Amino acid sequence: MRKRMGKRMQTEILKVDPKNPEKEKLEKAAEVIREGGLVAFPTETVYGLGANALDKKAVTKIFRAKQRPMDNPLIVHISDMGMARRIAELNEVAEKLAKEFFPGPLTLVVPKKEVVPAEVTAGLDTVAIRMPSHPIALKLIEAAKVPIAAPSANLAGKPSPTKAEHVIEDLYGRIDLIIDGGETNIGVESTVLDTTTLEILRPGGLPIEEIRKLVDVKVFKGKVEVAKSPGMKYRHYAPDAELIVFYGKRDDVVEKIKKLSGELVRKGLRVGIAATNLQPYSELNAEVIELGNSIEEVAKNLFSCLRELDKKADVIIAEGVEEKGIGLAVMNRLMKASAGKFYRV
Numbered sequence: 001m002r003k004r005m006g007k008r009m010q011t012e013i014l015k016v017d018p019k020n021p022e023k024e025k026l027e028k029a030a031e032v033i034r035e036g037g038l039v040a041f042p043t044e045t046v047y048g049l050g051a052n053a054l055d056k057k058a059v060t061k062i063f064r065a066k067q068r069p070m071d072n073p074l075i076v077h078i079s080d081m082g083m084a085r086r087i088a089e090l091n092e093v094a095e096k097l098a099k100e101f102f103p104g105p106l107t108l109v110v111p112k113k114e115v116v117p118a119e120v121t122a123g124l125d126t127v128a129i130r131m132p133s134h135p136i137a138l139k140l141i142e143a144a145k146v147p148i149a150a151p152s153a154n155l156a157g158k159p160s161p162t163k164a165e166h167v168i169e170d171l172y173g174r175i176d177l178i179i180d181g182g183e184t185n186i187g188v189e190s191t192v193l194d195t196t197t198l199e200i201l202r203p204g205g206l207p208i209e210e211i212r213k214l215v216d217v218k219v220f221k222g223k224v225e226v227a228k229s230p231g232m233k234y235r236h237y238a239p240d241a242e243l244i245v246f247y248g249k250r251d252d253v254v255e256k257i258k259k260l261s262g263e264l265v266r267k268g269l270r271v272g273i274a275a276t277n278l279q280p281y282s283e284l285n286a287e288v289i290e291l292g293n294s295i296e297e298v299a300k301n302l303f304s305c306l307r308e309l310d311k312k313a314d315v316i317i318a319e320g321v322e323e324k325g326i327g328l329a330v331m332n333r334l335m336k337a338s339a340g341k342f343y344r345v
């Protein structure tokens with residue numbers, strides 16, 4: 001039987017200097033946005049898939065290209081506070097946090113204004129806003145002169161893209177333009193804070209400890225049946241391979257991983273290990289990738305490591321990290337990607 005494929009489209013790839021983005025190139029990308037097209041671009045966290053946030057037809061294309069459920073709302077990216085105020089009502093907390101942390105890896109959920117189409121917010125009366133600090137992202141929004149709705153530029157459910165190659169793997173032939181601005185710096189998505197409830201809906205690039213210096217926030221731990229942050233209810237960030245995570249005392253974690261790896265290899269499975277350090281696993285018959293020694297390096301390499309191991313392994317075993325600073329976001333992503341195979345040892 002012939003499988004019906006979606007129509008392929010021409011995807012252009014445009015290399016842009018991440019430090020000094022060439023103006024003509026961004027102008028060209030901005031034109032695509034203004035005409036209702038889809039542009040993937042780097043931010044300081046992960047690559048985003050952008051469309052004009054005020055054009056509901058363009059926004060609908062994002063969901064189609066990513067195969068994302070329509071009930072999962074998008075973050076609207078802005079380049080200045082004037083733009084934020086045109087689309088949202090900023091309360092006192094939002095003003096305070098924006099002043100301190102914009103531009104940067106923080107997303108604020110605030111009451112929305114009418115101009116924002118329901119497709120962007122999945123019918124919610126709030127909108128998520130973020131001002132990215134990456135020069136390409138910021139200058140692209142400025143050039144487009146409209147706010148840009150952008151989820152991460154991966155197929156829904158897959159690890160988020162931290163390099164243009166990841167976007168190409170997932171979305172080539174499905175979108176108009178990919179801006180290749182090299183590897184993203186932070187590697188996990190922004191922290192999402194609901195300013196109407198003071199709840200962190202998603203730990204991310206901005207550590208909660210930083211936010212707590214200004215505002216007393218709690219981490220939302222409830223079950224997401226109703227749309228609190230609808231993104232929370234889907235399996236996410238996941239490689240095709242089975243992912244198993246061990247965390248706790250490092251020596252015990254290493255022991256556990258070595259033992260399980262041996263068992264799996266004897267069963268004829270290809271094993272991949274995502275480790276903070278290669279050394280203890282050098283004798284194993286497994287593909288080992290080093291995530292890095294600092295928690296910042298681990299965050300930066302996490303998604304790319306999962307994608308890499310996915311190509312070589314049937315089962316991926318990952319070391320967990322301490323839930324401090326950006327480590328909380330790393331553990332949140334590992335927990336979701338492992339779909340419950342997440343064990344304290």
Ligand code: TXA
Pocket residue numbers: 043045046047048049072073074075107109121124126127128130132150151152153188189190191192201202228229230231232
């Ligand atoms: O770092 C990031 O945030 C990246 C880059 C591209 O900016 N974007 C990103 O978008 O991660 P996405 O779509 O993958 O994740 C958006 C998250 C989802 O969990 C969604 O449910 C939540 O934000 N969200 C969006 N609008 C919301 C709203 N009005 N209320 C509650 N949660 C919302």
Ligand code: MG
Pocket residue numbers: 151152160
């Ligand atoms: Mg995403």
